[in-house]
Amino acid sequence: MGAAIQLNRLGYQNIAILDREDDLGGTWHVNRYPGLTVDVPSTTYSYRFEPNPYWSRLYAPGAELKTYAEHVADKYDLRRYMRFNTVVDGARWDEEAQVWVVTLSGGHTLRTQFLILATGYLCQPKKPDIDGIDSFAGTVLHAQEWDDSYSLKGKRAAIIGTGSTGVQLIPKLADEVAELTVYQRTPIWVMPKLDFGFGPTAQRLFAKFPATQRVLRVSSDLFMDIMVTLAMWRFRQFRPVNRIAATIGRLHRFLAIRDKGLRRKLTPGYDFGCKRPTLSNVYYRTFNKSHVHLETAGIERIEPDGIVGKDGSKRPIDTLVLATGFDVWESNLPAIEVVGREGRNLGKWWRENKFQAYEGLTVPLFPNLLTQASPYAWVGMSWFDTVEYQMRHMDRLFSELQRTGARTFEVTDEANARFLERMLTLLDDSVFVLGNCANSRSYWFNGTGEAPLFRPTTVRQAVKEQERFPLSDYAIA
Template sequence: MSSQQLDAVIVGAGFGGIGAAIQFNRMGYQDIAIVDREDDLGGTWHVNRYPGLTVDVPSTTYSYWFEPNPYWSRLYAPGVELKQYAEHVADKYDVRRYMRFNTVVEGARWDEDAAVWLVSLAGGETLRARFLVLATGYLCQPRTPDIPGIETFAGRIVHAAKWDDSYSLEGKKAAIIGTGSTGVQLVPALAEDVSELTVYQRTPIWVMPKFDLGFTPATQRLFARLPAAQRLLRMSTDGFMDLMVTVAMWKFRRFRPVNRAAAAIGGLHRFLSVRDKELRRKLTPDYDFGCKRPTLSNTFYKALTKPHVHLETAGIERIEPDGIVSRDGSKRDIDTLVLATGFDVWESNLPAIEVIGRDGRNLGKWWRENRFQAYEGVTVPMFPNMLTQASPYAWVGMSWFDTVEYQMRHMNRLFGELQRNGANTFEVTEQANARFLQEMLDLLDDSVFHLGNCATSRSYWFNSSGEAPLFRPTSVRHAVKEQDRFPLSDYTIA
């Protein structure tokens, strides 16, 4: 067991963990450990490196407000640039020095007597820290589909979240399972290389046109020399994204026509891209826009119209050593199977590690037995000195950075109060947590999740109980303002 007591342990070296470390430094905390099971920083943008990877939120919005990047090559930057941006921020704000890679956290337990968190690492080491931050993200546990016979497949299986750059798909007969955001990006890229591609779709996705544009070197120089110009562009992308999510999803009761208009744009995009009526029918969602994460692409539909690309919607019966048998009895012979099957959000990710708070309360067990909940999407009763980023009712807007930065503001106010009182611990009260949960539930009553037709969406936004507690159903602006005015009495400071 380590004898050194740290100020904080942050689990996860993605953009959330980096943001938390920067905020700790701003508050004067320097003894920090950022631990990550991967071999480098960046989280999702380190792990994911599949062909065609890009952001599906404008890069001007998908970045820290306090650290704009004038050098994006496009409005929707490729994934490699997000990785480079993570490295730049970590180096500029000098938080890379805290990072320990290839380090697996097995669990964390609150020591009531010592008022510290004991964080157990694989290999037997234990870190002691005043504060614990869970920064593991929502999408950190890749899902492998439970399909009969998958273990017998004799060809190559490649998961999108574990891409093997050394494996060439040139001339291969391939299949891809999954048409979520990852699948939509992968299909056009795969279609360029393989001799034959079969796309297995369980649920159609809303695909919107992508109004992308490149930034020339002259534009990049302008952004670098005149940051206000990029700020102005960001205000436009921020405002549009926030307005659309708030109105089309959270204010569905009052603004149903806006939701319908968004769906109509998606429908027109599909109509103009796919002339075959039967193929278009298979690609048409039968659930409302916003029930499942929509995506942007100008190439996905077109790729599906190519003669060597086939869309299968009958469902998979089983996988055999040399191919896939659909439920209608047809078989596709393949030598490569690509899995774009997403991530396990609920069963093994909330939380991603075992966390034991006061009186032996197990966070994962408590959430599953008492509903998923976290005050302001940040703290949980009976878990003193703990912050959780990818938590219930935390995700606001469509950019993860919106969530990270409002949580940094929450940290600023909360830790400021802790320091002013010369206190050692904070813990949100049961009453404050219950009040916030009820506020979120009341807001969701007006949302597309409750009033729309979402039954067939099969969205990871919904848990096994049919609830959708990932999102904070407010505007980004509202979430940010709340961090400056939540009652400090909602916390027990001792």
């Protein structure tokens, strides 16, 4: 949607937004599980050019993010471009015609001058490969495929997964079920959540005087950017900041759980920042409830009526909840097969030559292609920061095409190599390289131990660089 808004600003109108779902909103349309909220302040998790004065809380519930997406689509008249229930199988560059040929399921094709991949890092849910899982005779609920019609009241339930989704979901499950068993593979850093509501008076103030909300946004933006930069990207120089964050997490855990054995099981064995931390004031306290059990020995197999742990214990259940996240590296980067010039397959090339993308957007031998969820694209913690710096890049790049009357752009090998080298050098100072991340099992790392999702700079740096990257880094013809 951000890319379409930018293209409109540049005068492009012949746009198709293809979406496999039946409505807009991406993750905020697909996810409907109980307890769903944004884990970045709502003031930061929104477009700077389109603030929302009507958030109900600093950390808004998921339904409000969906409503915000609908508002943006309607205000900027984007629905006219959207084609829902449309699955893309792949795309191939036609060198002779100088266009992308996009293949849709069912055999239909589209031909387009420019192709933008906006499929996200977290678009393919990962279902655990556990022996016997298909034999389970009860109800299986996946967090990303939640069944609102199913009642958990009085059920004996188990949930697999204690990542960000699990942290939000587990307290809500505990309020409903008769018994809840939580199967944890890797503990997560859970930080206290400074959350508060915005009543009607505050909302009217934000709407009438937008500057008041901008002050709050500047505060949340700065806090998020400074913490990520110092605790993660400048770990070598500011290791004490990382230690302070970890101390806050430990104190939060200590105050919520007095049982030493239980607290030990919930203590991460890796440095803060190796794995996405999350925020909650109720997650730890949930484990103090008598009907909530934490299992950390691992799962041996699943039987029709329950789960057998590696320690031989069996938990009879009738409902299995999967909060096992997404398959980032096998089926998300890229989410479809993309073949560029000289037959270069994007997914294959990334896996054989390191994941890489110039300014987190473009790749050599892929003319007129922008890939938004790509290596070294994610900056800050709010995805909107990434989208907006990419919109600035598009503005300069497409404006140059229009100025010169050109039809194609392609980043040069030299510019791409230079950018990759700089990202790798910056990562040498990060917690990913210098910290203790071996036991984190973080989706931020790929199978070879690299962490190429993030752009290890401040948000401000990423934005500024879009104003001064050399246009000569592109072959424009």
